[in-house]
Amino acid sequence: MLSLVSPEVEQYARDNTTPLPELLQELSKETYAKTALPQMQSGPLAGQFLKTMARVINAAHILEVGTFTGFSALMMAMGMAEDGRITTLEYDADNAAIARSFFDRSPFKDRIEIMVGAAADSLKTLTGPYDLAFIDADKTNYIHYFDTILPMMRSGGLIMIDNVLWSGRVLHAEAEQDESTRAIAAFNAHLRGLAELDKVMVTLRDGITLVVAP
Template sequence: MSFFEELSPEMDRYLENHASQEPEILKKLRRETYQKTTQPHMISGFQQGRLLSIISQLLSPKRVLEIGTFTGYATLSLAEGLPEDGKITTLDINEDLAYIPQKYFTESIFRHQIEFRIENAIDYLETSNELFDLVFIDADKDNYLKYYHLIKPKLKSGGVLMIDNVLWYGNVLEENPKNKSTKIIKELNDLIAKDNDFENLILPLRDGLNLLRKK
């Protein structure tokens, strides 16, 4: 089996049964996402959620930025590592789905540490002067390069940047892709690999997660 193929349901169950338990609020959120959205596969889900949580807990970041909220699963996973004075800002432009993450953020013990903004991420990054310890990007692929260039100067030394969907269903192996998103993701992966300001590794988890540490 190649790394970009889906794991069997049996293997997925095995991996979930041999990992730390998913918090109850995330179980409820995952269930509602599959019941009420047309593209539930966009949710980070159990395995990636536990990875985001562990990385956040290792860093104990005071300032976290997430680009692409969807229903808020990754947001709540990342929030698990926040210190008492930590804060996560999550950005999305989908007003129609905003009620779902807002509902779960309000129910969460991290409610006072989550800033949910319906705002264009490029506009936010161009006007914000904040520096971040941890950034997670899981949004529109066509703007991935722009996000990367705008985020880089706002990420602290030792900070971590995570970019989702960087294998793009295996399409990054295409020599001359015609699809715009595929071209951008390939260009981004090439750029990161040559950027001496970062150490990075692409994890073949789900659709690929590029994990970067700023030197």
């Protein structure tokens, strides 16, 4: 992923952000050692951002689409309400196994559930209401995930969508052959069209859009 800010600025921001706890540092290392695309994990700055969002809205019911090895779920868990719960969706059993092993070592062992399978299928079995949702899986399904999750949110709940800038490639999406680039640009256009929704695209890491559920 192309960094949208210089490495020096990124490091400065990290140095001025709450440090990652030991368990998350270990998870990050294991993800780099055992997976082919470790850069998919949200990382310290975006992770702390997710945790902060969970904390300020005191999220009790959280839904995540795209667990990977569990980094973002654990960060949100650290910010959620005392009795909070997370349901996280992942189709790759190997990724889910790494995530589970780290969840089991955390204080949130019994409060994070991983549903292994295609997210679109898992979503059919869920009803909400959710306080917080994080969409971070296959980009070609972003519109479907968003449109399915929006009605499951409580009023005032927050949906966060990752990678909405896609290393800046969305700026020239019509010239791109890459399916994900075109899908993200189409998703961003879809959201722009939903003028009644209050939203902000935050230029953090690879871009995260926040949408407040009406």
